[in-house]
Structure formats: structure tokens, C-alpha cells
Amino acid sequence: DAKTTQPPSMDCAEGRAANLPCNHSTISGNEYVYWYRQIHSQGPQYIIHGLKNNETNEMASLIITEDRKSSTLILPHATLRDTAVYYCIVQRWSDMRFGAGTRLTVKP
Amino acid sequence: DGGITQSPKYLFRKEGQNVTLSCEQNLNHDAMYWYRQDPGQGLRLIYYSQIVNDFQKGDIAEGYSVSREKKESFPLTVTSAQKNPTAFYLCASRQSYSFTYEQYFGPGTRLTVT
Numbered sequence: 001d002a003k004t005t006q007p008p009s010m011d012c013a014e015g016r017a018a019n020l021p022c023n024h025s026t027i028s029g030n031e032y033v034y035w036y037r038q039i040h041s042q043g044p045q046y047i048i049h050g051l052k053n054n055e056t057n058e059m060a061s062l063i064i065t066e067d068r069k070s071s072t073l074i075l076p077h078a079t080l081r082d083t084a085v086y087y088c089i090v091q092r093w094s095d096m097r098f099g100a101g102t103r104l105t106v107k108p
Numbered sequence: 109d110g111g112i113t114q115s116p117k118y119l120f121r122k123e124g125q126n127v128t129l130s131c132e133q134n135l136n137h138d139a140m141y142w143y144r145q146d147p148g149q150g151l152r153l154i155y156y157s158q159i160v161n162d163f164q165k166g167d168i169a170e171g172y173s174v175s176r177e178k179k180e181s182f183p184l185t186v187t188s189a190q191k192n193p194t195a196f197y198l199c200a201s202r203q204s205y206s207f208t209y210e211q212y213f214g215p216g217t218r219l220t221v222t
Contacts, residue, residue: 034210043112043198043213044151087150096141096200096211097167098151 004088009103018075020102022088025069032091033064035073037084078106112214114199119219129184129217131199139202140182144195157182158205193221
């Protein structure tokens with residue numbers, strides 16, 4: 001099992017970039033890094049995933065280090081609606097396990 | 109409108125009663141999952157199913173049971189053997205058990221047992 005380590009909480013000013021780090025030093029070669037977020041009392045929402053290359057979509061960018069031991073989720077222009085718990089997960093073959101995540105608070 | 113339906117949103121039961129939580133998906137996904145979330149905590153995996161008529165225990169399966177008789181349905185029964193059943197329960201599905209696909213989550217059921 002590749003485990004992940006995330007800071008428990010972070011703050012970000014509205015309109016600025018939010019950079020959320022994740023360590024996954026035991027990741028194996030065929031495991032993907034996934035990011036989800038959960039807004040209070042809702043089901044988690046998929047954000048982005050990647051294997052080894054950097055990825056970008058309409059929500060965020062994912063930067064994975066060359067050795068794949070860590071990654072950073074970037075929300076380029078954070079808004080108040082981005083306040084949520086963000087989960088970094090290393091995708092296993094058949095099941096997915098979520099840690100405690102990072103609680104991101106976007107402040108005006 | 110494709111997605112995952114969980115019903116009801118809120119559920120109240122007396123201690124000692126079994127209760128079944130519904131999860132339905134019309135995404136034609138093979139894999140389905142049940143998670144439990146306690147206040148301020150992350151999600152913990154209860155059971156998952158990769159295909160119809162097959163399911164596996166997750167990390168906290170004791171006191172729970174599931175069935176997967178149809179592709180679109182994966183009900184979870186919280187039995188009286190579950191010591192602390194009050195929690196937020198989330199159902200999810202994925203196109204297949206391949207790790208290239210993301211999970212889709214339902215809105216959750218908040219169960220309160222008194």
C-alpha cells in the first residue's frame with residue numbers, strides 16, 4: 001500500500017494560487033496519483049489524476065516530481081467555493097483508501 | 109441525468125435494529141464502493157464490489173453486510189452487531205476496477221442510531 005501524507009490544514013487568499021502538497025514516497029511504478037475534494041457534508045468530487053507527467057484540466061493542475069515521491073495540486077485562482085477538504089490518494093488496483101486530507105480554507 | 113443515488117439523505121433508527129442503505133447508479137459502472145465517514149475524519153472503506161455477484165471486505169467490514177445482485181445496485185446493511193453505527197455513509201462507483209478510472213460519489217446518507 002502506498003500511503004500518502006498531507007498537511008492537515010492550509011489557508012489561501014482569494015484570487016491567489018493554492019498549492020497543496022502530498023508525499024507518497026512508497027508509490028509503485030503503476031500506481032496513479034488521484035486528487036479529490038469534499039465540500040462540507042457532500043460526497044467527494046474528483047479533481048484530477050496522473051501517473052508521471054504533469055496534468056492540467058479546467059479545475060486544477062497536478063505536478064508530480066520526477067521520482068514520483070511527491071506531488072502538488074495547484075488551484076490557480078482560488079475562490080471561496082474552493083474551501084474544502086482535499087484528498088490525495090494513490091490508486092490501488094481494486095480499492096481506494098482516503099486519508100484525512102488537507103482542509104483548505106480560502107479567505108477573502 | 110447519470111449519477112449515483114443514495115436514499116434517504118437522513119435516516120434514524122433505534123439501537124438493535126438492522127437498517128439497509130440504498131445505493132443505485134445508472135452510469136453502467138462495474139465497480140462500487142461503500143465508505144463510512146465520522147465527524148472530522150477521512151473516509152474509511154467498508155466493502156467494495158468489482159463485478160456483479162462479487163464483493164470484498166474493506167478495512168471496517170465488521171457489523172456490515174452487502175449484496176451485488178444487479179450491476180446498478182449495491183445496498184449496505186448496517187446490522188445490530190455494528191457497535192457505533194452513527195455516521196455519514198458514502199457510496200461510490202467506478203467504470204471498472206482498473207486504476208485508470210476515477211470514482212464518482214453519491215450525496216451520502218447520514219445515519220443516526222439512538
